[in-house]
Amino acid sequence: KAGVTQTPRYLIKTRGQQVTLSCSPISGHRSVSWYQQTPGQGLQFLFEYFSETQRNKGNFPGRFSGRQFSNSRSEMNVSTLELGDSALYLCASRIGTGQEKLFFGSGTQLSVL
Amino acid sequence: SQKIEQNSEALNIQEGKTATLTCNYTNYSPAYLQWYRQDPGRGPVFLLLIRENEKEKRKERLKVTFDTTLKQSLFHITASQPADSATYLCALGRHGGSQGNLIFGKGTKLSVKP
Numbered sequence: 001k002a003g004v005t006q007t008p009r010y011l012i013k014t015r016g017q018q019v020t021l022s023c024s025p026i027s028g029h030r031s032v033s034w035y036q037q038t039p040g041q042g043l044q045f046l047f048e049y050f051s052e053t054q055r056n057k058g059n060f061p062g063r064f065s066g067r068q069f070s071n072s073r074s075e076m077n078v079s080t081l082e083l084g085d086s087a088l089y090l091c092a093s094r095i096g097t098g099q100e101k102l103f104f105g106s107g108t109q110l111s112v113l
Numbered sequence: 114s115q116k117i118e119q120n121s122e123a124l125n126i127q128e129g130k131t132a133t134l135t136c137n138y139t140n141y142s143p144a145y146l147q148w149y150r151q152d153p154g155r156g157p158v159f160l161l162l163i164r165e166n167e168k169e170k171r172k173e174r175l176k177v178t179f180d181t182t183l184k185q186s187l188f189h190i191t192a193s194q195p196a197d198s199a200t201y202l203c204a205l206g207r208h209g210g211s212q213g214n215l216i217f218g219k220g221t222k223l224s225v226k227p
Contacts, residue, residue: 004156033214042219043157043202056214090156100145100206102215104156 001027004105006091012111018079021108025072025093031055032074033102034066037088046089049074050096078110086112115141117205119218126193127226134188134221136203143205146179146186147215151200160201161188193225 005024013019025032034046045058049068066076072093078085088109092102120135136146145164149157163170163179163186170177176189190197200222204215 035217043204043217045214045216048214058214092156100147100162101159102157104149104158106154106156 004091004093004103006089006105006108008108009106010109010111012113013081014113015081015083017081018077019081019110020075020077021089021091021110023074023076023091023093023105025074025091026103029093029095029103030072031094031096032068032072033092033094034074034076035090035092036060037090037107038086043090046076081112083112086110115139115216117141117203117216117218119201119203119221121221122219123222123224125224125226128194130193132190132193132197132223132225134201134203134223136186136188136218138184138205138216141184141205141216142181142208144208145206146177147204147206148175148177148186148188149202149204149217151202151220157202190223193223195225195227198223198225 007022031050033048035043037043047066048056052068063079068074088107090104090107092104117138126132147162148160150160151157161170161177163177165181174191178187200220202217202220204217206215
C-alpha cells in the first residue's frame with residue numbers, strides 16, 4: 001500500500017506570491033491533516049479535513065486555506081507569502097476521525113525569499 | 114495556555130545503553146499520548162500510543178510510561194543502536210471531537226554513538 005504522497009518536495013517562492021501544496025492520502029483514508037514544522041515552533045496544526053469538510057482549524061491567519069476532494073486528496077494554499085512562512089509542510093492521513101494514529105508524508109519544504 | 118515540553122533538545126548516549134526521553138505538559142488533560150520518530154527530511158513515523166488510563170506500554174525495545182498526576186511521559190529505548198538516532202516527538206491528543214489536531218512537542222534529537 002502506498003504511503004502518503006506530497007508534491008512538490010521542494011518549493012522556492014518570493015514574498016507576496018501564493019503557493020498550492022498537494023497531498024494524496026493512503027488509499028482508504030478519509031481524514032487529512034496539515035501541519036507546519038519550523039525549527040523554532042516545532043509541529044503546529046493547520047487544519048483537518050474529513051469527507052471534504054474542514055473539521056478543525058489551528059491558529060493560523062486566513063492566508064492559509066485548504067480543501068479536500070471527493071477522492072480524499074487534499075490541497076493547501078498559502079496566499080501573500082511572507083518570509084516567516086518558510087517551513088516544512090506536512091500532510092498526515094488516517095482512516096477516520098475516530099482513529100488516533102497519523103500517517104505522515106515526507107512533506108513539502110517551502111522557502112520564501 | 115497549553116504547553117508541552119520535551120526535556121532536552123539533544124541527547125547523546127553510547128550504543129547498548131538505555132535512552133530515556135521525557136515529555137511534560139501543562140494546562141492540558143489529554144485522552145492519550147503518542148510518540149513519533151522523525152528522520153531528517155522525512156515526516157514523523159508513529160511508534161506508540163498510551164491512553165490516560167494506562168501506566169505503561171511496550172513494543173519490542175520501546176517502553177512508554179504515562180503519569181497523569183505528574184503530567185509526564187517517559188519514553189525508553191533499551192539496548193540502543195546507532196540506527197535509533199533520530200528526533201523523537203511526543204504528541205498529546207484530546208478527548209472527544211476531532212482528534213486530528215495533536216499537540217506536538219518540539220522533539221528530542223537522539224544520537225547513539227557506536
